[in-house]
Amino acid sequence: MAVLAVWVGKIVLMALRLGGRSGNALPGLIVEKLFPRYLPRALARLPHGVVVVSGTNGKTTTTKMLAAALAQKFTVLTNDTGSNFVRGAITATVDASSWTGRLRADVAVFELDEAHAVRFVEVVAPQRVLLLNVMRDQLDRFGEIDTTARLLRTVAQAATVAVALNRDDPRIAAIGTDLGTPNRLGAEVVWFGVAPALRGLFPTDEELYSGAQPDPGSAGPVQAQLRDWGAGGATIALSPGDAATDPDASVDTIALRAGGAHNAQNAAAAAAIAATFDLAPDLIFAGLRAVEPAFGRGQSFTIDGRTVALHLVKNPAGFRQSLRAVEGEAPDEVVIAINDDYADGRDVSWLWDVDFAAHLPGTGTDSSGPAVRTTGVRAADMAVRLRYDDVPVADIQPALALAVDAAIAAAPAAGRVLVFATYTAMWSLHEHLVDAAAASDGDGPKEATR
Amino acid sequence: MLAHLYPHEMNIYGDTGNVLVLRRRLEWRGLAVEVVPVGVGTAIPPTTDILLGGGGQDAAQGEIGADVLTKGPDLRAMAADGVVMLAICGMYQLLGHEFLTHDGQRIPGVDVLDVVTRGSDTRLIGNHAVDTAWGQIVGYENHSGLTELGPAASALAATSVGKGNNGIDRTEGCLTNNVIGTYLHGPVLAKSPAFADELIARALRRRGDEIDLEPLDDAVALRAAVVAAGRPR
Numbered sequence: 171m172a173v174l175a176v177w178v179g180k181i182v183l184m185a186l187r188l189g190g191r192s193g194n195a196l197p198g199l200i201v202e203k204l205f206p207r208y209l210p211r212a213l214a215r216l217p218h219g220v221v222v223v224s225g226t227n228g229k230t231t232t233t234k235m236l237a238a239a240l241a242q243k244f245t246v247l248t249n250d251t252g253s254n255f256v257r258g259a260i261t262a263t264v265d266a267s268s269w270t271g272r273l274r275a276d277v278a279v280f281e282l283d284e285a286h287a288v289r290f291v292e293v294v295a296p297q298r299v300l301l302l303n304v305m306r307d308q309l310d311r312f313g314e315i316d317t318t319a320r321l322l323r324t325v326a327q328a329a330t331v332a333v334a335l336n337r338d339d340p341r342i343a344a345i346g347t348d349l350g351t352p353n354r355l356g357a358e359v360v361w362f363g364v365a366p367a368l369r370g371l372f373p374t375d376e377e378l379y380s381g382a383q384p385d386p387g388s389a390g391p392v393q394a395q396l397r398d399w400g401a402g403g404a405t406i407a408l409s410p411g412d413a414a415t416d417p418d419a420s421v422d423t424i425a426l427r428a429g430g431a432h433n434a435q436n437a438a439a440a441a442a443i444a445a446t447f448d449l450a451p452d453l454i455f456a457g458l459r460a461v462e463p464a465f466g467r468g469q470s471f472t473i474d475g476r477t478v479a480l481h482l483v484k485n486p487a488g489f490r491q492s493l494r495a496v497e498g499e500a501p502d503e504v505v506i507a508i509n510d511d512y513a514d515g516r517d518v519s520w521l522w523d524v525d526f527a528a529h530l531p532g533t534g535t536d537s538s539g540p541a542v543r544t545t546g547v548r549a550a551d552m553a554v555r556l557r558y559d560d561v562p563v564a565d566i567q568p569a570l571a572l573a574v575d576a577a578i579a580a581a582p583a584a585g586r587v588l589v590f591a592t593y594t595a596m597w598s599l600h601e602h603l604v605d606a607a608a609a610s611d612g613d614g615p616k617e618a619t620r
Numbered sequence: 621m622l623a624h625l626y627p628h629e630m631n632i633y634g635d636t637g638n639v640l641v642l643r644r645r646l647e648w649r650g651l652a653v654e655v656v657p658v659g660v661g662t663a664i665p666p667t668t669d670i671l672l673g674g675g676g677q678d679a680a681q682g683e684i685g686a687d688v689l690t691k692g693p694d695l696r697a698m699a700a701d702g703v704v705m706l707a708i709c710g711m712y713q714l715l716g717h718e719f720l721t722h723d724g725q726r727i728p729g730v731d732v733l734d735v736v737t738r739g740s741d742t743r744l745i746g747n748h749a750v751d752t753a754w755g756q757i758v759g760y761e762n763h764s765g766l767t768e769l770g771p772a773a774s775a776l777a778a779t780s781v782g783k784g785n786n787g788i789d790r791t792e793g794c795l796t797n798n799v800i801g802t803y804l805h806g807p808v809l810a811k812s813p814a815f816a817d818e819l820i821a822r823a824l825r826r827r828g829d830e831i832d833l834e835p836l837d838d839a840v841a842l843r844a845a846v847v848a849a850g851r852p853r
Contacts, residue, residue: 521634522807550841550847566843
């Protein structure tokens with residue numbers, strides 16, 4: 171049966187690729203319907219089992235980081251395409267199998283959104299679970315934030331070897347308190363966190379909306395700590411005891427290629443769960459050092475001598491984190507691309523929970539800040555939002571490529587353009603930027619990476 | 621004075637944006653404005669001209685449930701006195717008589733509006749535009765509570781494509797004197813500038829200030845409203 175399932179999946183995958191499509195969902199969807207037992211049986215043979223990565227923000231990048239760390243010692247199967255439904259995991263598994271149905275991997279790392287993580291653990295018992303955070307997202311899809319936290323608790327309960335949790339997120343920390351260590355299936359709970367001095371960089375949902383300081387409660391000491399973050403990189407400490415205080419902790423400063431404080435926190439998360447494998451800290455650090463930014467998560471392109479960096483935004487907390495790049499990178503032009511297709515979330519009201527005035531130049535301030543343009547289906551909505559934050563808008567151009575091209579043309583030679591885009595806008599702009607980078611450089615497609 | 625009711629607990633789907641919209645529209649016209657947050661255990665200032673309240677998570681509505689009842693007498697007196705109130709979603713429900721949850725719990729309201737709400741297991745979700753006496757109001761509805769208007773309540777608007785109060789009687793929101801309840805998030809005032817100005821005008825009139833509101837350039841907001849009204853639910 172496994173052979174047949176793999177054949178069906180691979181043939182659909184080949185057909186899609188021949189047609190020039192990079193389908194991640196369809197092969198998995200077909201195999202899921204025809205061979206519901208395929209996935210658990212295939213994954214049961216993995217000697218080091220499955221790691222499920224879930225949470226609101228940082229899944230894709232953290233999954234890439236963890237896969238890279240584990241790849242220092244193991245053959246890793248992962249759905250690094252950003253398809254975080256169960257079907258994406260099935261497609262990845264089929265793709266990594268031989269035509270005889272053999273799965274050539276030691277361990278699987280799957281990012282799964284909160285609802286699909288629950289569906290996944292109903293059919294596959296993961297050895298390990300890594301939970302990042304619970305933030306308000308496109309609430310029209312999952313319901314409320316407390317519902318989301320309950321989904322993640324169910325996922326954590328299913329782990330059999332280890333659960334890594336974010337000590338700095340009150341809802342994730344509460345999951346640890348509920349679980350107890352070990353959990354009822356014998357999985358030990360390990361924690362990751364950031365140094366107290368860095369806490370202000372990572373506001374929780376409570377702090378974002380009410381200014382309330384969360385109580386860390388009964389969360390234990392951290393086994394992976396982000397000790398410092400700055401121009402030199404992310405300093406991460408690992409210890410089986412308390413990474414915050416252990417003088418013998420393994421400490422390294424890693425110049426991550428994916429920028430932003432949130433990615434430094436993601437690296438600590440990946441390190442925490444990686445350390446539950448028999449893997450030396452040096453190998454974990456080496457893996458983190460090698461990770462390229464995930465698709466559209468701080469990826470940058472060189473076009474006509476200008477650098478264009480693309481940031482995915484999908485909820486208030488993530489958008490606020492990404493906006494910090496405006497201070498860090500001093501762009502000449504900023505483009506905000508807002509679509510409202512199903513994958514973006516139909517409701518764009520979350521833009522009102524992002525404080526743009528704090529990061530973008532306001533009217534009446536000096537003109538040294540970047541020019542701001544809005545684009546996408548909801549370009550006008552975004553412009554209204556900026557107007558009420560007293561941020562002047564240079565242009566409202568719903569056509570994505572035209573807006574970004576105008577920003578590139580307006581930026582000075584060797585200038586910098588920052589693009590913030592919702593999911594579907596990011597996909598179309600990524601394609602456009604790859605083409606534009608290729609056209610501006612005779613050597614073919616080039617994706618410069620910071 | 622703008623009083624912002626339960627900013628910490630009732631703030632989902634951008635409803636806090638309504639406060640910003642009114643504040644800026646007053647500031648841009650050179651009119652003085654003060655925004656006062658009113659939380660659990662805090663009294664509503666008697667000098668309030670406009671009271672704004674938003675939707676919340678189910679858990680948050682539980683946290684404020686007892687407090688809102690202690691504010692009930694003040695809220696009823698202010699409503700009778702013509703204070704302008706805009707209550708969205710969860711706060712709209714609490715201004716009514718009661719909310720009967722899906723599992724049979726009764727959450728009492730403050731009887732400012734003649735409406736009752738019943739929990740259901742379906743969510744009424746989508747972009748929603750309705751016509752009112754003050755032009756089109758455009759927002760995004762997202763609720764599972766089904767609200768029915770009593771004899772003393774009149775609807776804010778009739779629905780065409782959206783679900784509105786309950787998905788059945790084609791009504792959206794409630795208007796009684798100067799108290800408005802609605803299920804429109806968005807925030808609703810962002811793309812409904814004439815509606816925002818109507819709230820301001822009513823508040824000024826109540827104070828006896830006969831000020832003609834200076835027109836603002838709302839071209840972008842109206843363009844955004846046209847786009848939103850034409851998008852899939």
